[in-house]
Amino acid sequence: MMEGMGSRARRGNPVWRARAAATMVGPVCVLLAGCSDGGSPDRPPDQSAVALQIRIVSGARGIDDRERAEAEQEIGDVLSAYVVSGFLGDYPREDFVQSFDSFTNGAARSAARDIDLLTAARFGDASTVTARRLTAAISCLAKDGNVVGATARVTLAFEASGLAGGTRTIKLSGRFMLVKDHATWNVFGYDVARADAPGTGQTS
Numbered sequence: 001m002m003e004g005m006g007s008r009a010r011r012g013n014p015v016w017r018a019r020a021a022a023t024m025v026g027p028v029c030v031l032l033a034g035c036s037d038g039g040s041p042d043r044p045p046d047q048s049a050v051a052l053q054i055r056i057v058s059g060a061r062g063i064d065d066r067e068r069a070e071a072e073q074e075i076g077d078v079l080s081a082y083v084v085s086g087f088l089g090d091y092p093r094e095d096f097v098q099s100f101d102s103f104t105n106g107a108a109r110s111a112a113r114d115i116d117l118l119t120a121a122r123f124g125d126a127s128t129v130t131a132r133r134l135t136a137a138i139s140c141l142a143k144d145g146n147v148v149g150a151t152a153r154v155t156l157a158f159e160a161s162g163l164a165g166g167t168r169t170i171k172l173s174g175r176f177m178l179v180k181d182h183a184t185w186n187v188f189g190y191d192v193a194r195a196d197a198p199g200t201g202q203t204s
Helices: 065-087 105-113
Strands: 015-021 028-031 051-058 128-143 146-161 168-181 184-198
Touching: 051 065, 065 128, 065 146, 065 168, 065 184, 105 184
Parallel strands: 051 128
Antiparallel strands: 015 184, 028 051, 128 146, 146 168, 168 184
């Protein structure tokens, strides 16, 4: 599979995008922010309760329920780790590169160049970043009854607070392409667009 087709990021515009490549079931929720049943006591309640909503929407014909559920869980784990490392966590912060730990080498190199688009790095001085909407619709590639590849069409929305210019909203949408190598899922490409805008706390 091809990797590193390059970037089409346009950081001077309100909306910019980047690209690099290398049967419906019920939603599966992957809890973010490492919360337990009662939520983590050191995080705001609304952030601890946010879940990434995952569902397979196509390509599941010929795979059994166990394989389908396993694929959803494993892909959800990869996307959740990316969301937590790329947007959530403790602020202020600078450690955004680890967001690409589950990317292939080529995709990670492209992603590092697009770090301002693919993470909240440009708002690293915020006091908090809270998830508002996290959805992923999965199209699978199956072979011999096993899911070996997938495209996740995502909508990720966040709110960054405590910035000098006020609150900002972040919306990332598009596709992440994943491949399974043995037992490990990795992102080998992406085609996403992002828009940042003043939030409810904007003061100017």
